[in-house]
Amino acid sequence: MSSKFIGSVRLHAPYHPSIVIKLDKIEFRVDNSCGANNGNKIYLLTHFHFDHVRSCMAGGADFLSLSENPIKIYAPYDDRKEYGQNDNVFDIHSKMINFHSKGRRMLVPVKKDETLKFNGTTVTPIPLRHTVPNFGYYITNPQTSVFVTGDWGGSNCENIQKLISLSPRVLVTECRYFFDEEIKIAEERMHVHVNDILELKKELENTLIILTHISHKYRELSDIMKITKENELILAKNISFNGVSYRIRERFK
Secondary structure, three states: OOOOOOEEEEEOOOOOOOEEEEEOOEEEEEOOOOOOOOOOEEEEOOOOOHHHHHHHHOOOOHHHOOOOOOEEEEEEOOOOOOOOOOOOHHHHHHHHHHHHOOOOEEEEEEOOOOOEEEOOEEEEEEEEOOOOOEEEEEEEOOOOEEEEOOOOOOOOHHHHHHHHHHOOOEEEEEOOEOOHHHHHHHHHOOOOEHHHHHHHHHHOOOOEEEEEOOOOOOOOOHHHHHHHHHOOOEOOOEEEEOOOOEEEEEOOO
16 A cells, blocks of 8 residues: 555634645645745635635735735635625625735636636536535546535535535535534535435545534534544544545644
């Protein structure tokens, strides 16, 4: 068995949606903050709920960047107009991010049929049904594939079939709820229950499944960690992987 790892997944916290995927020296930063050195970083936003947008909007060290070009943040072109606004959802957030970053960051619209290419790595946006338009991102290179879901309805059959058809080597998915009494609320809020993941796991036998963005109500993680361990699911801070194995390099404390 080869011990050479070809990629990694880093999570900020079990509750937070921020994800960093490193493949072949490129960092794909999903729903993540911006930094000063962005030469090898690609920023992706899954949807316009504030817990996902806020990292793109606030904080970061991009003011230290020596580049004259603004940081590009690729995001779904959400053309909904809400609450009597003249601008659509994408344009409103584009203006907000531009304002708060003093022009150092810019949203780049992505549509569902587009494909992004970065030095031999392809990023394909895959719509997954949620309460607002949401893109999962299917990231592939000649060696491997990673799918990051954003927020999605785990009981939605169309969503499930999309994931099965892609059959990624690594699936990084939200998993908001874990207990039987929470199944209904997961469905109502179009989030994911661990039972949804366990059903999906039966169809994705060769996929490494990494959980993230769990509910803030689980301040004590011991019960959640027990469930994930018993079902061979991963909830950890830093994971390296190759085509046949993985290593947890840092666990949540």
